[in-house]
Amino acid sequence: MILEILLFLLTTLVGYFIYSYTQMNQFFKRRGVKHFPGVPFFGNMYDTTFLKKHFLDEIQVIHDAFPDEKYVGFMEFTMPVLLIRDPELIKSITVKDFDHFTDHREFFSEEADPLFAGSLLLMKGERWREMRTTLSPAFTASKMKLMLPLIVENSDNIIQYLHDHQSEIIEVDDLMRRYTNDVIASAGFGLKINSLEDRDNEFFKIGNNVLNFNLKQRVLFIVSTLFPNLTKKLGVRLFPEKTYNFFKNIVTSTMEYRTRENVERPDMIQLLMEAKGDWSPDEITGQVFIFFAAGFDTTASVLVMAIHELAINPEVQERLYQECRQLKEDKGLTFDSLSELKYLDSVLNETLRKWSPAIFMDRTCVKTYELPPPREGGQSYTLKPGDVIYNMVNTIHMDPNHYPDPHKFDPERFSEENKHKIKPCTFSPFGGGPRLCIGMRFAMMELKVLIFQIMLNFTIVKTEKTMDPIKLKPHSFNIKALNGTWVKFQKRE
Template structure:
């Protein structure tokens, strides 16, 4: 295993038999990001380095120009994602736009794109505002308490997805054990069974698939399948229309099977639940550790409220809030990396001057670095410092292409990027307008990541006080 990259002239860290460079991640000794950060930082002059994801050899691409070539310029050679879950038999993930391949992906992407146009999002914005108001009411009622932010933000993200995606009204702060919040938490908690399946499927992918091993419980599949089928039947029968994901899929129903439609609903839920919650948690945590930025944020939000009020059309006027969000996403992007599968033979330039080119063959996998590049001092001086000014109008020109990509890059970039930014801005606007975020003795400083494959969360969770503004 350790000879694979050596024979090809690519620098790498020797791995552990069977586990490769994933041993510490597999046994929750390190966060996956910390694992790859060490390898990224160890070879500062390489365009790419070797990484063993269990038994699968992967190239970690650490050169922004090369990332641009792979994700944009030569996209036709790298059209597909590597599906971490097709080693098991999970129809929901197999059929989702996240993991569809080739022409089927293009067709589904085209089908879903109208859901995220400005006109559709404008209709969804009041639903998001209503869910943000639930959070504000809760914080007013618990003003003197130290709040566990992780759970609170998951409930907000959950309710936004359910209302804008499925047309259902839900308040997870009141109905604390609703089916959606239970499924969302279960999906990302990674219990022992899921972790064992993930490791076994990495060792024996074909064996697992033949056995029909599922990564997600059958009940989750049935829940989403029944949700899609019953909602569509009800709306057809009662002639009901709503500006949401289900409505869009109904209009395209003739082209896709029920399993394929269910896959998109599941993808919307998965993509929106955890990544949005993670981003909000880290924004709040960083503002608690860096209170000097809150006054300027407050003045911007107060001014907008007095001038025009918050609407979909005025969201873009929150320039400083956007800087704060972007700086948080630079330090703590939920993306971690952009994976791609080579679908046509492709020659990479040598990893260093004097090295040999590397030929990628169909089926080979590359991980285009996101967070590691965000934290590279060559691209962002003093990268551990939280500094929203990096993204100001005056400084934006200093950001090189493909050195800031929290939502991905190119045709397979996140289809819901504008929706996610709207969701983040709406809630943060309301929080900043009503409260000062205060660090407590339980607020982790500096932030260290909780060992996990995917979640970007503080090791001891995020705890702060929300002090009412006078």
């Protein structure tokens, strides 16, 4: 009896695999969309799922295989997704026809997952617009000026640490995460933390695990991709209860203390407390949480890759040093003088071109929309509500049609003389259209301050452990060098 049951289950499973494989490969074929045949159940995600390749490498192969297509097919497990690779079409989707694509893809219900699903990132429709309007004042020039001293204080901690460890080869990733952790703790939550001294503080430990998914979270993510309605009904959460309680307790206790003691501070919690609108504690917590989750890993990643590129491109580093030195002598570092660091802008933009944490801009169709044919002589494609598309970012950044010799690190692409040559929607590290990253200006300020300070104090030295050229560590989303970023910081005379 047991053998018969096992045989039945095995036959059913094999039958499902064959059926799903057939359906998967027929889906795009029937619609005239070019694609790579997927693996049963895993689609085009097999190598990413088992960490054989980085997700970016997976989609880069598909992007490069069909250079004349406006969009191509991609199977994310068993879910069909269109990869939009034509800049003009991306412009239509994200700007001109934004009302058809107002929402990001939904994974978990807001009732079950108020932190993640209830954040600005995943809010929908009118609630998203209201929250966006509420949060926008947090990132005006006047608010940025108030936050600059908080960033400088944390960058000073990094500089002091590097002075104390000059003779060492340093793995930069951990160091940069401690910096971004402390900046966001201060600017978002009003907490003063020095993760270089208190290395095991709870804020850093929890933050460090937010986007470094464990096996259970990886499985949940896959299940939510395959069966989104089921995970919503079951009330599945992506993060453990400890994470929710930690952030909720910080926000609630901070709001109670400030109300009771009449305390004000230039951070996001303060802004949300003063904002118009009836926002619940969970909603407020969700916004501060996503500010942390988005800023912690992505900003650290850009810093790490910028430092890596400067180490293996000493001529770029020297020119950047001269610009920073000149600014210090002429004006010093202020909010206004930061904008005068044009070459630093170019260096960071070139880092974001090659190593953007974004990878793609996902959108869910909310109103029926007809895409033009993927090629001349092809058939149009009708998107229906609920269909998901990925507007490509990194693969377009690395397309030689838009950026000649794309693997070369060349900040001159973004110089005052050359930046007009960049085609619209071929550089989108912070997204595009009304859903453009709300924290972009804050992130750029955070990046500039630390790179400026490092340039003035140290030469970043390539070592035998510094990977050149850079290859990515296999991961679903995080951008990291395969063997880490190892450099020395040599004190300038």
